[in-house]
Amino acid sequence: MATPGRDTPSSTSPTMQTPQMNSSRGSIDASRSPRLGQANLHIQNPSSAAQHRQSFGDLRYPPSPRSTRQPSISSIAVQDLIDNPPHRTTPDSKFANRxxxxxxxxxxxSPEDLKFIDINASVEEATNLLVDSGAPVLLLRDPRSTAPVVGTFDYNALNAYLLTAVGIAQPSEENAEKFAKMAQRAGQGKSIPVRDVRDIGRKESVTFLPESASLTKAIETFGKGVHRVLVAREGPEGNIEVTGLLSQTRLMRFLWENGRNFPVIDQLYSQYLRDLKIGSNSPISIK
Structure with missing residues (x-):
């Protein structure tokens, strides 16, 4: 789990079949779909060949092999956190004695955290919305899909795209031809849709959790290498609605600012890492 700091963006990449859901269109067969609070939601980018609906029972958490686990936050974010530690504010009274x-x-x-954009929008449009809204991530919607969200676009994806477009970063061998053509189009001043750049950079699945999930469940999910989860609920007709977003850093900031409401957490802040046995005394390598 990450240390408090600024949100570290990440991109989305498919690794398994995608359930198809939409908050405004379509529904999931109620006879096959368990209650949202009893399911772990995890969807990824839909392919054009997989445009059928799936029940919540078909969804499962992403695997968490250590060999593919991504770092929680970047070294720049860690240094910024060290240089500018967050101030502890007055804890929220609504969480007292809980x-x-x-x-x-x-x-x-909160729904106010959500910023959506069509997957066919240009990178320029997405960048302007990202900057103007101040959101750490944009949620991608595909008009051809029944899924409420099919991917994300953030600063990590934008930086990876720019580095690839100018020839500094080299894509994987299987994507070399695709990105070479994209870089050529960008050099000619042609519009590049977000759908073509969302897979550049670090790959991470779009992960959903029900509104009723506890912070314990969120921490378990973050422990699998996931950086943010979309908060969802089941609508009256069985369709899925996205109602919020929770990131690692937001959770850690909440625990820091409201630690005095939770004595078991507050007592940890004054202790040394070595006393808490966090980290390793025999590191193999540092990257």
Missing amino acids: DWRTIRIAELS
């Missing part, structure tokens, strides 16, 4: 493990993730998220 067990932090039972707090629902919906209590830390």
